[in-house]
Amino acid sequence: MKPFSISETYSNDHSERIIDINPLPDNYCTFDCVFCPLGRTRKKTDKPHNFTETETFLDKLNKALTNKDIDLVFINPDGEIFTQSRISEIVHLIRNHHVKVRVISNGYLFNKEEYRHLLDSCDEVIGELAVTNEEDFQKLQRPLPGYTFENLLSNMSSFNSQYQGKFILDITILRNYSDTNEAVGRFQEFIQRIQPDKIFVHTPGKGKLKSAFGINHAKLQEIRTLLNVAVTTQE
Ligand code: SF4
Numbered sequence: 001m002k003p004f005s006i007s008e009t010y011s012n013d014h015s016e017r018i019i020d021i022n023p024l025p026d027n028y029c030t031f032d033c034v035f036c037p038l039g040r041t042r043k044k045t046d047k048p049h050n051f052t053e054t055e056t057f058l059d060k061l062n063k064a065l066t067n068k069d070i071d072l073v074f075i076n077p078d079g080e081i082f083t084q085s086r087i088s089e090i091v092h093l094i095r096n097h098h099v100k101v102r103v104i105s106n107g108y109l110f111n112k113e114e115y116r117h118l119l120d121s122c123d124e125v126i127g128e129l130a131v132t133n134e135e136d137f138q139k140l141q142r143p144l145p146g147y148t149f150e151n152l153l154s155n156m157s158s159f160n161s162q163y164q165g166k167f168i169l170d171i172t173i174l175r176n177y178s179d180t181n182e183a184v185g186r187f188q189e190f191i192q193r194i195q196p197d198k199i200f201v202h203t204p205g206k207g208k209l210k211s212a213f214g215i216n217h218a219k220l221q222e223i224r225t226l227l228n229v230a231v232t233t234q235e
Helices: 055-066 089-098 113-120 134-141 149-161 180-196 206-214 217-232
Strands: 016-020 070-076 100-102 124-129 167-171 198-201
Touching: 055 089, 055 124, 070 089, 089 100, 089 113, 124 149, 124 180, 134 149, 149 167, 149 180, 167 180, 180 217, 198 217
Parallel strands: 016 070, 070 100, 100 124, 124 167, 167 198
Antiparallel strands: none
């Protein structure tokens, strides 16, 4: 999405009217994934940043929420949402219009108390996984120094152990990294540990990323079946 943009309204399978919003100027993120559809991370950071455009964006969002009939706002940033210093105001504005909030994040900062409180006020939270071990995490997701794969898992798991809303685990399958039998087995363990309410499983589907990392449809369907079993067999 364009920086500080709001999408047209669209509907999901439950006939909810949804808008997507991107409250960031560029890819500010804690990671710099080689498979990122946005390209290289513009600024690798885990700090909140002030953006002058946010004031105008809040006005624009307020108008959209006032003038349109909307059931849900999907905060779907080009980057990591917690790098926007005014994310709390954005969520509160949406809540004040009695509209549901879905937010996506790579999940690494879910252990931070200030963000956890904010996420608790959202109806749906999406966290992401793409690899299954430390080596691939460092090589393919190129996080900030000191970040570990174990912390990514434990931050999502401990967040969801207390979260009352709907937690969705978004899994990207990367050819030669996360499509092996061993990797699928590891994802099944992670699902048991994180206990998501739902999972999305996909693979890069466009351009160079598809050539480099995409798996074929039959294989994707096979993995989806195996991982969905792990969700539905939770105790
Ligand atoms: S976590 Fe998401 S936004 Fe950040 S670099 Fe990776 S793919 Fe891109």
